[in-house]
Amino acid sequence: MTDIEKTLENKSVRPTAMRILIYKYMAEKEIAVALTDIENAFEKAERTTLYRTLKTFEEKGIVHQIDDGTNISKFALCEPGCNCELDQDLHLHFHCSNCDKTVCLTEHKIPHINLPTGYIAEDANLVIKGICDTCSQH
Amino acid sequence: MTDIEKTLENKSVRPTAMRILIYKYMAEKEIAVALTDIENAFEKAERTTLYRTLKTFEEKGIVHQIDDGTNISKFALCEPGCNCELDQDLHLHFHCSNCDKTVCLTEHKIPHINLPTGYIAEDANLVIKGICDTCSQH
DNA sequence: CATTAAATGCACTACAGTTGCATTCATAAT
């Protein structure tokens, strides 16, 4: 049994062929991927299957959904120990306006914010937009 | 000439009847509004007109677009002195997961974030999700 | 009043997201 299969089983997700492929695809990419990206990478696969796979992965804490301001939901694998289901891994995301890629900056947590009286924070999303390290070198 | 008309002219936007109505609508609402909200408020109006009005308002710095994580673009009037066109008014937004409303917390600016080497920040978007002051009282 | 550009109205297209249902597949029980 491969590492990926073990990871999926640990998260109570049956390691089907399609799921393993999607996991592998996301692990190789270092950037957040949209449903459409996966669709293009696996043209033979059904969009619905990919969609539901991402949903399952998200529910089980295998990936986290990222809203990078493009109005297209992106997903990235959770780091080991990432408890994003519990909204306790509030790392920030960076969206490059040049290459349009979105990355997790897992080492950079969202600072604590004081809210006005009566407001109760449960989750936070911080996206920095600008030029990524690759694009800024050219 | 009313205050709204003056405001629009100051921003080089012709104060047509429809635009004044939309401005008034947004001024009365204290929360960010989606295109659909405006559509429902003015059923006789064309969606395209409303859409383009919002785009025009945004270009001219009358409103700013808010991405609150719902994947539906919302808009809110800019405060006097808000220079969001220049990405220099990085206040945060709060999205209530109970009543689904989004508000600007204009007094709360996004703190400065140190990025990894090579990353250049140009804009930032911080949305806190939770329970708003109205909902937390019930 | 005529000219001209801006604003609006209408009719589309594109695409992300989502759902219902039939079918296939894998697993466990007999």
Added chain:
DNA sequence: ATTATGAATGCAACTGTAGTGCATTTAATG
């Protein structure tokens, strides 16, 4: 090994937001 069961997948739609092209109307100007 066979069957029963539920999960996973495939197929075919629908929904809603965003956006565009073009004709028409409206408003400002000379």
